[in-house]
Each structure stands twice: as C-alpha cells, then as structure tokens.
Amino acid sequence: MQMLISTIIDGLNLGSVYALVALGYSMVYGIAKMLNFAHGDVIMVGIYAIFVCLQMSSLPVWITAIVCVAVCALLGFTVEKLAYKPLRDSTPLSVLITAIGVSYLLQNVALLIFKSDRKFLQKFIDLGSVSIGDIEIPKISFVIWGTTLVIMIGLDIFIKNTKMGRAMLAVSEDKGAAQLMGVNVNSTISLTFVIGSALAGVAAILYAAKYKNVDPYTGSVFGIKAFAAAVFGGIGSIPGALIGGFTLGLIEALTIGFLPDTLTAASDGVAYALLIIMLILKPSGLLGKKKIEKV
C-alpha cells in the first residue's frame, strides 16, 4: 500500500513535468502547425543553465529560476527567428527536418561545452519531506503539482480572456482570416514560441529540483515522451496535455515500481506503446478535435 502510494506520488511528479512539456508541444503545434522536435532540448539547455548558476556559488534560488526561464524563452525566440521563420511558407516536412536538426545542434553544443558525462545538481532546492502516517512525501512534490496547476489555469485564462490569447486562437484556426482582422501572424507565432519555451524553462526547474541530474540527451528523451503525452491527450488541447502528461507519468512510474527489475528498462517503451494504441483507436487523441480539411 505504502509502495503504491509513493509510486503514485512519483507518477504525479513525473506527470506534472510531462504535462508542462506536452503543453509546449501542443501550443506550438496548434498555432504554428509544426512539431518543434527541439522543444525537449530547450529543457536540457535550461537545466544546464541551472547547473551553471549553481557553479557560480551563492545565487539565490529564485534568481537561478528566473535565469533558467529567461534562457529558455530567449532560446525559443532565437530558434524560431533563425530556423523556423524563414521556412514559414515551405512544406511541413522541411520544417520538421529543420526542427530535428536544431535538436541535434543543441545536443551537440551541450556536448561540446559540458562533455558527455552526467552532471549532478545536488545543491538545487532541497526541501526535505513531510510524513503523513507511514508515507513520506517530498515537499518538492507539492511545489511541482502546484506550479503545474497554476500554470495550466493561468494559461487557460490568458488564452480565453485576453486579446493576445484570442489572437492566438484565431491564428490557430485560420491564419488568413486572422490577418484580415489585423493580427500579425508572425509575431503571434513568435509569442507562442516564447511562451512554450518559457514553459520548458519551468519544466527544467522542476526536473532539476526533482531528479537533480542532466546530460546532453536528457531533454530529447524526455521531450519525445512528452510529445507522446501531447498526442495521447490530443495535440493542440490544453486539458489534453494535462491528462496526457499525468497518464503517461503514472503509467511509467507504475511500470518502474511494479514490474520485475529486468523489465524496468522497458518503461520508456510504455510511452510509445501508449502512443501507438491511441493512434490506432483515436488518431486525434483523447480530447483532440477531428479536423475536417476544408477546400
């Protein structure tokens, strides 16, 4: 019982971070209609930013956090401007391949600067834990859940109730019509990248606080799984990202917790199995809308 509860807590932690990353994939896909496969690597860069801040001795945690989010947002903005914007009118395939290229570029730059060995961030946020009965819950878990929830709700309010949010919805539905309303599609897409990458920054903080390690491939593996979560929940949908993220996190934690040790290595495969099953049963995802292509 105790084991089950702590496994579920693990799953919720993992799921929260997946949800934030899935949200970034979803937003960018919804508005720019592209899969930003470099999204996961932005997280990796964010964690290295935290690592660098920790090396510089006594920076307070909140400055480290701001630096991490700022680095990610700026990286997202720059990548969009340099790599994706020039391809705005070309085929989706070239954009996709470019995104994969950016992903490798970021990994290799990280490899060059930080080498391939795993870095540890033991000093980053240690809050200890609370005990409820027999169960020990690390305090950081509450921070992770709270942050994810606040961000999801905040983003939902922003999109539904502000002018910029409505513009984003309009662009995601019909770029041409949005332009006729006076919406600058290019800057709306840039804004989406900045928000998505800032979310990756937040995910980097939570990841670093919980798992305390990073190597150049941390982001891409994590990112692909979060992408699977986004597709599972229905890409383009905010609640879909949340549900997809938590489902994946829980299933992964349960596989690691309860399968025999020899099989835990297969936990990564669970994400993809889930993705394949969903694609067979409901290609648009759990909460995805079926789009009718209009001529």
Add this chain to the structure above:
Amino acid sequence: MSEMLKITDLKVNYGMIQAIKGISFYVNEGEIVALIGANGAGKTTTLHTITGLVPAKSGSIEFEGKELTKIPAHKIVSMGMSHVPEGRRIFQELTVYDNLLMGAFTRKDKNELRDSIKTVYKHFPRLEERKNQIAGTLSGGEQQMLAMGRALMSKPRILLLDEPSMGLSPLYVSEIFHIIEEISKMGTTVLLVEQNAKKALSIANRAYVLETGNIALEGDAKELMQNDSVKKAYLGE
C-alpha cells in the same frame, strides 16, 4: 464623388498561372460596385490581392491615395478597409461575441467598441440572441451575418464582400442583400463579388464583368442588366 479605391493594371500570378492579367477598375466613395463573373474568373483573387493575402505581381492598388501593394495584410484593416472572405471564415471555435471582438482587434477604445457591437446587433439581431454560442454551431446564413458583423466591427470606410450569398437559402440571400444596402446607406462603400449576378446588379451602382483574368465588360449596373451577352452568360435569360 471621388475615387476611393483605384486598381491599375493589376497582374497576379498563382505559381506559373497568370490568374489576373492586368485589370483596372475603381470604386467611388459611397458606391456599391459589383464584380461579377464565372467560377475561376479571378474575382476572389482580386479581393485577396487588394487586402494583401496574395501578393500582386505588378500594377497598383490605391486606397484613399495610399498604395497598398507593399503593405502587409494585417495592416490593411486599420486603414479603413474590411474584407469578408469567401466561405465566411469565421472563427468556428470562438463564441459569436469573441468573433465580433476579433473584428475589432486593432481598435482600442472600449466605449466605441460597445457602440460598434450595438450597431452590429442592430443590423443582425440574431447575432445578439446567439452571442454566447460557439460560432461553428450557427447556420450558414447566421455565419454569413457573423462574418459581415465581424467585418463591420473595425468601422471600415470600405467593405469588400466575397460571395455573401454562396450556399444560402433564397430567403437568407434576400436578407443579406437587404442588409448590404442598409450598410451602404449608412455611408460604407461596398465592393461586392458575386456569382449571383442578378442580385448583385440589382443593388449595385456600377459593375465589372470579369472573364478569365480580364475585365470583359463594365458600366452602369442597370445597363449591364439589359446587355445581351450579360443576360445570356450570367442572368440565365
């Protein structure tokens, strides 16, 4: 009357195909001008080029003395020109009210905005009844009303309408055309693209007949209605 919109020797290419082969026409302030012609004649392309959704290859588009061909699409609406695109293209997933707000995207004054919404509701009472409904659930005629109401939210001096009657029941068609006349009477200039030539000519002051990228005929709308070749080709008489 002065020329509000003046198109001179406009050429537009779609890939290798020349869709518009050098057309010239003008719209005076206060007029309703109809652009009629068969499917594929270039009517929609012409409107798309005016509002910048499609780039012009050469020629000029002058609106109130300002050249539009080099201005990006999203800057056109704040210059006083609003475009109701073919197929309405309302934002299906937003509410009726949010669609109207999108129409006023470039405007800042909240009080003026409220007045505009009132004016739109006066033209289209049905939109007020359905203001909280998701736009995609409206009927075709209601969606057309929403598209027009949305376009009016920017307080345009000229309204470009692309096939407002397309796919509507005869009852709705009459209602829509009645509203176009009303909008015109309240001082908005109208450039109307239509396949329903009879309806279009009945409310227009002047008209141009577009045939495969060229202007084949032009003149007073009432006179064109009597023109034999127009009768034969577009009025089905």
